[in-house]
Amino acid sequence: SQELEQSPQSLIVQEGKNLTINCTSSKTLYGLYWYKQKYGEGLIFLMMLQKGGEEKSHEKITAKLDEKKQQSSLHITASQPSHAGIYLCGADAGGDMRFGAGTRLTVKP
Amino acid sequence: DAGVIQSPRHEVTEMGQEVTLRCKPISGHNSLFWYRQTMMRGLELLIYFNNNVPIDDSGMPEDRFSAKMPNASFSTLKIQPSEPRDSAVYFCASSFRRWTSGGDGGETQYFGPGTRLLVL
Numbered sequence: 001s002q003e004l005e006q007s008p009q010s011l012i013v014q015e016g017k018n019l020t021i022n023c024t025s026s027k028t029l030y031g032l033y034w035y036k037q038k039y040g041e042g043l044i045f046l047m048m049l050q051k052g053g054e055e056k057s058h059e060k061i062t063a064k065l066d067e068k069k070q071q072s073s074l075h076i077t078a079s080q081p082s083h084a085g086i087y088l089c090g091a092d093a094g095g096d097m098r099f100g101a102g103t104r105l106t107v108k109p
Numbered sequence: 110d111a112g113v114i115q116s117p118r119h120e121v122t123e124m125g126q127e128v129t130l131r132c133k134p135i136s137g138h139n140s141l142f143w144y145r146q147t148m149m150r151g152l153e154l155l156i157y158f159n160n161n162v163p164i165d166d167s168g169m170p171e172d173r174f175s176a177k178m179p180n181a182s183f184s185t186l187k188i189q190p191s192e193p194r195d196s197a198v199y200f201c202a203s204s205f206r207r208w209t210s211g212g213d214g215g216e217t218q219y220f221g222p223g224t225r226l227l228v229l
Contacts, residue, residue, distance in 0.1 A: 033151035042142045042154035042165070042202075043218070090151060099220075 004089055006100035013079050014108050021074040021103045023089030029069045030091075037086040037102070046074075046087075081107045113221035115201050121227045127189040130224045133182055134203030142218060143176055143186050146198040158184065159206060191228045198223045 003026045013019050023032065031050055035043040047056045049065035049072060056063055060077045076083055084107045089100045114133040122128055134141050142157040156166040161178045169176070173192070178184040188195055202218040 031151075035152065037218070042157045042168075043144070043152055045151055045153060048151055 004091060004098055004100040006087075006089060006103050008103060009101065010104040010106070012106045012108065015080060016078055019076050019079055019105070021087050021105075023072045023074070023100050025070050025091060027070070029065065029072065032065055032072045033090040034063050034072070034074055035088045035090060037088060038084075043088065076105075079105075079107045081109055083107050113201055113203050113219050115199075115221035115224050117224060118222060119225045119227075121229065122191055123229050124192055125190040126228075127187065128191045128195075128226060128228075130186040130188075130199050130201075130226070132184045132186070132201030132203075132221060134184070134201070135219055136182065138203035138205045138219075139181070140204045140206045140218075141178060141184050142202040142204075143184070144200040144202065146200060146223070152200065155186070188226075191226075193228045196226055196228050198225050200224075 005024045007022050011019055031048060033048045034046040036046055037043050046061060047058055047063050049056060049063060052065060052067045052069045054065045062075045063072060065072045072089060074087060084105055086102045086104050088102045091098050113135055116131045120128060132141065140157060140159050143155040144152040145155055146152050153168060155168045155174065156176045157164055158178045161181055163176065173190060174186070174188055176184065176186045184201065186199060200223045201221045204218045
């Protein structure tokens with residue numbers, strides 16, 4: 001089965017700092033999703049990457065899928081307290097969703 | 110524990126028919142989520158419950174969709190009448206929400222195997 005490994009598991013940054021979260025797959029990724037979860041809420045879809053080398057941005061969040069399609073990174077520029085939460089990467093494995101363990105991000109004012 | 114249980118695993122129905130999806134969360138969990146998975150957008154949150162009470166149903170597409178949680182161990186998602194565009198995989202997830210100060214984190218959600226719905 002496809003396994004997704006996220007790193008780091010948790011991250012504490014000062015407001016205004018940049019940060020990167022990684023998601024590595026044991027198999028080629030044909031569709032990689034990034035989600036954010038805030039406390040007590042459901043997953044919020046951020047973006048989806050399909051093509052090797054693809055890069056997408058939404059506000060201050062940028063996600064990339066490497067050329068070999070086995071790793072994705074999520075980069076946040078000038079972090080804000082509103083960015084705090086758990087970031088999950090997910091992949092569609094033939095109809096079954098697989099998720100990484102999540103990265104818990106804390107942004108200190 | 111058996112994990113989150115969903116039924117049926119597959120459902121094929123004709124347009125206009127009523128469809129009921131079922132979910133049994135993990136025992137002891139107090140939050141339950143319904144998601145719909147599409148190819149381009151992955152999981153989209155439809156509705157979630159805390160302690161059997163619907164908290165946010167803003168993701169429910171339209172009035173044809175309704176969800177209930179009559180008790181802590183059971184929830185249903187109903188589509189009436191169903192349409193071909195409702196064809197998707199529907200996931201249920203549960204978690205245990207702890208009350209903490211700050212609240213900038215989250216709790217792990219455990220997903221069921223999903224129900225693959227095809228509306229002809």
